[in-house]
Amino acid sequence: MSLLILFLIVFVGGPLAFRALTPGRTSAAxxxxxxxxxxxxxxxxxxxxxxxxxxxxxxxxxxxAGIAFIWGGWIGVLAYGAQALRRMEPGIRMRRWTGVMGSVGTTVPWFGLASASLLAS
Known part of the structure; x- marks a missing residue:
């Protein structure tokens, strides 16, 4: 049951957090x-x-809490990179690709957890 909850947090919460951190316009603020x-x-x-x-x-x-904050930092780094790419190329294709790749990137820690769990068994 706990793995299911973690799975939902990572595969739903991560992409939603990334989307919230990458608003429509890029600005210095x-x-x-x-x-x-x-x-x-x-x-x-x-x-x-x-x-x-x-x-x-x-x-x-x-x-x-430590893992959640470290993961939040990871999502922030992904969002920062996506915003930098979008600032260089403001087109819709860049926006879509950075959105997809950033959302997929937020789930990378799940595979680390799954691998560690598999090796510990």
Missing amino acids: AFRRLAFFTAVCAATGLTLRYGFADLWGQNLLVTG
């Missing part, structure tokens, strides 16, 4: 907000991972 979001997520996730190393893997809240 949008880039700053996206950079701030990415930096906060990455810093928070890494702080939870390394600042609370004794709780990592032992406390579900610390571990889950």
Whole structure:
């Protein structure tokens, strides 16, 4: 049951978060907000991972929140790259391709989790 919930979070929540982070227009303000979001997520996730190393893997809240923040940073990086490409080429084809590739990219951590689970069995 928990793998099903994780699957839905990753394959539905990830692409939706990416879509929310890549608005229609690219602007300097949008880039700053996206950079701030990415930096906060990455810093928070890494702080939870390394600042609370004794709780990592032992406390579900610390571990889950750390993974979620690191994943949020990953989605932010994908959105930042997509926005940069869209700024260089503002056409509809670039918008579609970056949307598809960014949404697919948000699911990459699932395959890491699935591989780790398979190797641990």
